[in-house]
Amino acid sequence: MKGVVLAGGTGSRLSPLTRATNKHLLPIYDKPMVYYPLQTLVEAGIQDILLVTGGNNAGEFLRLLRNGKDFGLKQLSFAYQEGEGGIADALRLAEPFAAGEKICVILGDNILENSVREAREKFELQQEGGLILLKEVRDPERFGVPMFEGKRIVRIEEKPRVPGSPYAVIGVYFYDGTVFERVRTLKPSGRGEFEITDVNNSYLNEGKLSYEVIEGGWTDAGTFESLWRATKMVREKVLIAEELKLAAASAK
Numbered sequence: 001m002k003g004v005v006l007a008g009g010t011g012s013r014l015s016p017l018t019r020a021t022n023k024h025l026l027p028i029y030d031k032p033m034v035y036y037p038l039q040t041l042v043e044a045g046i047q048d049i050l051l052v053t054g055g056n057n058a059g060e061f062l063r064l065l066r067n068g069k070d071f072g073l074k075q076l077s078f079a080y081q082e083g084e085g086g087i088a089d090a091l092r093l094a095e096p097f098a099a100g101e102k103i104c105v106i107l108g109d110n111i112l113e114n115s116v117r118e119a120r121e122k123f124e125l126q127q128e129g130g131l132i133l134l135k136e137v138r139d140p141e142r143f144g145v146p147m148f149e150g151k152r153i154v155r156i157e158e159k160p161r162v163p164g165s166p167y168a169v170i171g172v173y174f175y176d177g178t179v180f181e182r183v184r185t186l187k188p189s190g191r192g193e194f195e196i197t198d199v200n201n202s203y204l205n206e207g208k209l210s211y212e213v214i215e216g217g218w219t220d221a222g223t224f225e226s227l228w229r230a231t232k233m234v235r236e237k238v239l240i241a242e243e244l245k246l247a248a249a250s251a252k
Contacts (some may be wrong), residue, residue: 003041007053008081008107022057024108029234037106044120047074050097054081086193089198095180105170111230114216123174129208131174142196143168158197
């Protein structure tokens with residue numbers, strides 16, 4: 001399985017911070033934001049990764065990440081998105097890289113406390129289709145929201161004014177090789193973008209979309225409030241790890 005990190009966009013909700021640099025290069029506690037989704041893929045056992053970016057600061061990713069050696073990667077590739085066509089539009093640039101293999105796509109502002117390795121292993125056993133990750137959140141109206149009948153998702157609504165469930169489709173998606181055919185059939189939404197929710201619904205309409213509700217902390221970092229939450233979550237995790245390390249050293 002290959003990995004794709006989507007790190008484009010203007011980051012307008014984080015202006016004026018993003019006047020100087022790409023949103024995904026902003027700090028989350030002690031590391032640049034983009035480090036976290038990359039590490040999530042690496043921890044899931046994915047070693048061949050493509051980073052899609054755009055805008056005026058694309059070269060900064062190359063200076064920061066270089067060849068991916070710091071993450072122990074076999075390969076780190078880059079692609080450039082022209083314009084602002086949405087998440088699905090950025091994803092289409094990964095088609096030559098994917099070369100028909102299954103992929104794990106993660107948005108560049110997603111910060112997860114726990115590993116997604118189990119979800120990756122579950123999807124590896126899934127013969128076809130897609131798998132999405134869900135998390136119960138306090139502001140689902142900011143995300144794609146799954147609508148349920150029992151435990152079955154019947155549709156996903158993008159940023160609904162009145163959410164039909166308390167769950168958000170977080171920015172981690174597992175897809176088979178048909179995802180790019182699905183992207184090619186999309187039409188721009190009312191926002192003028194090609195929506196990843198439409199890709200997920202295309203799988204759902206064919207009965208080929210599964211889901212997992214993740215445990216542990218998760219947040220995006222696309223607003224000032226969620227940027228602060230991400231920093232707080234990472235800081236707490238780092239401090240706990242340091243305390244455990246000190247306790248283990250004292251016990252020797």
